[in-house]
Amino acid sequence: MQPSTRSTTRQWQGIIAHYGARMQIRRDVTPVTLLEGNTPLIPAPRLAEALGGGFELFLKYEGLNPTGSFKDRGMTAAITQAVAEGAQAVICASTGNTAASAAAYAARAGLKCIVLVPEGKIALGKLAGALSYGAEVLAIEGNFDDGLRLVRAASEHVPIAVVNSINPARLQGQKTAAFEICDALGEAPDWLCLPVGNAGNITAYWMGFTEYYNDGIIQRRPHLLGAQAEGAAPIVREHVVEKPETIATAIRIGNPARWQEAKQALTESKGRATAVSDEEILEWQAKIARLEGVFVEPACAAGIAAIAKGRREGWLNIEEQRVVSIMTGHGLKDPDAALKKAPQPRTIPASLDALLEALIR
Amino acid sequence: MQPSTRSTTRQWQGIIAHYGARMQIRRDVTPVTLLEGNTPLIPAPRLAEALGGGFELFLKYEGLNPTGSFKDRGMTAAITQAVAEGAQAVICASTGNTAASAAAYAARAGLKCIVLVPEGKIALGKLAGALSYGAEVLAIEGNFDDGLRLVRAASEHVPIAVVNSINPARLQGQKTAAFEICDALGEAPDWLCLPVGNAGNITAYWMGFTEYYNDGIIQRRPHLLGAQAEGAAPIVREHVVEKPETIATAIRIGNPARWQEAKQALTESKGRATAVSDEEILEWQAKIARLEGVFVEPACAAGIAAIAKGRREGWLNIEEQRVVSIMTGHGLKDPDAALKKAPQPRTIPASLDALLEALIR
Numbered sequence: 262m263q264p265s266t267r268s269t270t271r272q273w274q275g276i277i278a279h280y281g282a283r284m285q286i287r288r289d290v291t292p293v294t295l296l297e298g299n300t301p302l303i304p305a306p307r308l309a310e311a312l313g314g315g316f317e318l319f320l321k322y323e324g325l326n327p328t329g330s331f332k333d334r335g336m337t338a339a340i341t342q343a344v345a346e347g348a349q350a351v352i353c354a355s356t357g358n359t360a361a362s363a364a365a366y367a368a369r370a371g372l373k374c375i376v377l378v379p380e381g382k383i384a385l386g387k388l389a390g391a392l393s394y395g396a397e398v399l400a401i402e403g404n405f406d407d408g409l410r411l412v413r414a415a416s417e418h419v420p421i422a423v424v425n426s427i428n429p430a431r432l433q434g435q436k437t438a439a440f441e442i443c444d445a446l447g448e449a450p451d452w453l454c455l456p457v458g459n460a461g462n463i464t465a466y467w468m469g470f471t472e473y474y475n476d477g478i479i480q481r482r483p484h485l486l487g488a489q490a491e492g493a494a495p496i497v498r499e500h501v502v503e504k505p506e507t508i509a510t511a512i513r514i515g516n517p518a519r520w521q522e523a524k525q526a527l528t529e530s531k532g533r534a535t536a537v538s539d540e541e542i543l544e545w546q547a548k549i550a551r552l553e554g555v556f557v558e559p560a561c562a563a564g565i566a567a568i569a570k571g572r573r574e575g576w577l578n579i580e581e582q583r584v585v586s587i588m589t590g591h592g593l594k595d596p597d598a599a600l601k602k603a604p605q606p607r608t609i610p611a612s613l614d615a616l617l618e619a620l621i622r
Numbered sequence: 623m624q625p626s627t628r629s630t631t632r633q634w635q636g637i638i639a640h641y642g643a644r645m646q647i648r649r650d651v652t653p654v655t656l657l658e659g660n661t662p663l664i665p666a667p668r669l670a671e672a673l674g675g676g677f678e679l680f681l682k683y684e685g686l687n688p689t690g691s692f693k694d695r696g697m698t699a700a701i702t703q704a705v706a707e708g709a710q711a712v713i714c715a716s717t718g719n720t721a722a723s724a725a726a727y728a729a730r731a732g733l734k735c736i737v738l739v740p741e742g743k744i745a746l747g748k749l750a751g752a753l754s755y756g757a758e759v760l761a762i763e764g765n766f767d768d769g770l771r772l773v774r775a776a777s778e779h780v781p782i783a784v785v786n787s788i789n790p791a792r793l794q795g796q797k798t799a800a801f802e803i804c805d806a807l808g809e810a811p812d813w814l815c816l817p818v819g820n821a822g823n824i825t826a827y828w829m830g831f832t833e834y835y836n837d838g839i840i841q842r843r844p845h846l847l848g849a850q851a852e853g854a855a856p857i858v859r860e861h862v863v864e865k866p867e868t869i870a871t872a873i874r875i876g877n878p879a880r881w882q883e884a885k886q887a888l889t890e891s892k893g894r895a896t897a898v899s900d901e902e903i904l905e906w907q908a909k910i911a912r913l914e915g916v917f918v919e920p921a922c923a924a925g926i927a928a929i930a931k932g933r934r935e936g937w938l939n940i941e942e943q944r945v946v947s948i949m950t951g952h953g954l955k956d957p958d959a960a961l962k963k964a965p966q967p968r969t970i971p972a973s974l975d976a977l978l979e980a981l982i983r
Contacts, residue, residue: 271805271806271807271808272660272662272663272802272805272806273660273662295662295664295915295916296662296663296664296683299633299634299660301633301634301656301657301688302633302657303656303657303688307730307732322657322688325686325687325688326686327662327683327686327915327916328915328917329952329954352981361917364915365911365915365916365917366915367915368911368912368913368914368915369668369914369915371668375980375981377977378967380969385746385957386747386954386957388957388961388967389917389953389954389957389958389960389961389964390917390953390954390957390960392960392961392964392965392966392967393907393908393911393912393917393953393960393964394911394912394915394917395911395912397968398967398968399967399968399969399970399977399980400967400968400969400970401969401970401971401972401977402969402970402971402972403972407972408972411972411973411974411977412977414974414977415974415977415978415981418974418978419978419981419982421981441633444632444633445632445633446632447632546754547754550726550729550754550755550756551729551754551755551756552729553729553730554656554688554689554725554726554727554728554729554730554755555656555688555726556689556722556726556750556751556754556755591690591952591954592750592751592754593690593747593750593751593952593954593955594954596746596747596749596750596751596957597750599750599751599753599754600749600750600753603750603753603754604753605753606739606749606753606759606760606761607758607759607760607761608741608760608761608762608763609760609761609762609763610762610763611762611763611764611768611769611772612772613772613775613776613779616738616760616762616772616773616775616776617776617779617780619736619760620713620736620776620780620782621780
């Protein structure tokens, strides 16, 4: 891909600079970028063993994007597009990650940003981010699905750009994660597993793999393993969930905007969607951190829990195969969820005797 | 630099794979890595304007390392070295960032990890990280300096590797950030500004710039601008601070381990150390996020506050110069500090009328 002509340094310049020729967005303005993308694909051999072994596992650590989640890929595209179209303000509904990302990129572009979040159901780190970046945060007495409905309706009454994943520029950015995985491995993996909430991300990944496949850059596309939480599993259950509930706030969505696209991607890929419990999510979140040193938000662990479930129940055959699991957000986004399962620190006096006793015990 | 021979992917493989030939550490074992380093150098033109303009500013966003702070650079080196030496357990004292990093890399290597933190004075995100990665966290009834003293003493009684920055491998890793800046810019910046706590980082940066300078890779070294908090400014005041206090917990240190090295680096670079108030720190933390979309922990803002102070007082001349400011940790490390200055979200009913009213208001 062509490097940005405005680059003042020799390093990675963000996904539009690197993959822009493959992105259907306006490219006649300077990209609004925080140098997102280029995230590490971390080998996870100890976690693979804990999942029964006999396959190769990588974690795509999207939590290392600038605002701590994969949302930055779509947002550099959506905000750049909004600037090109002359927008003065942007709006989105969010479970938290989109809010932080929209707020950050809007701040960088000097645009006003309004985000709607479900009252009392947003993780601390996500709220702190959105507020810090200067967004106007409105907590609505409803869930994500209510928020998205309101945002769509409001945009018909006031001149404001919607940057939810119903905005096509968002998927154009998000699909670049599929490109990066193929570029790093030299081929697509056999399986790609990821959490599915509003279903924009699974749609974008499939779009990315399909484009590389159609252009002959990869020789096959991966099977997709989509993970939902038991209390918020509309795609698995095949019906809307009126009151979605799960500790994995990022996928606490009952009526996904990209439901049909997700279903099609799952079918075309000969993949599968499955639901896992909050207990399994927290268990695997802890194991990912303790075995590999990778701290993720709960939703990410749903993908790994789905692998465990599929092997346990015998419907997932990944022997000798290569699996990439998407770690969509950093654990720091939701410190409270992590602390629920963690042992509390012990307090000791500041003396050598007390420390030695603690060490020997 | 030579690529890692064990690389299974074509992407960045961490700082030992990239810069190992310049690091004086044992290299006869597989590096323990989370693919740290290669962090973005983000142009910050709006922030530069808020600082009076007329110079070029970049933010080196070290908060995008795997555990959310620059500590990962030193830790990949220290834990790799510990594995080479046959250690079974590691220990450190920490204000939080080192604890999370040591815990993550120890987890990846399968080593036991014990961290000492000051009771009640550690940011939420840092504690959540360290506990999640499975470290044994001991809260001591004392401050960081007490903790470091205890760790040093304990290591003389039990077989355990100290991974604080008194461990020389740590600086070998941390100096790679200076290499990255020079590699990205093609030259050293005119000024490098950074927060100074235990003074390991300023020592490591100077080491890195000096090595590149001595090898002819850069033609000059930057001036260093070291920022301390007014309540924890031993290097500025030239005396130990018995009870250091500041909201910037990462630099809440009264008796820096690398005091002399920091002083020498400041002198040799024709630089300067200065102290800024907690109020200035919080003010600039908010501006960095609101103007550039970069969310950082409070300590990082001390460096930017120091630029503001230096220009205001007339002793800092950076006209037409290039300045790099080190953003040592992500804002998500300390969401509570960020929320202190942020406006609270407004709650509205889930109705279009209520939303439109809020938008127009």
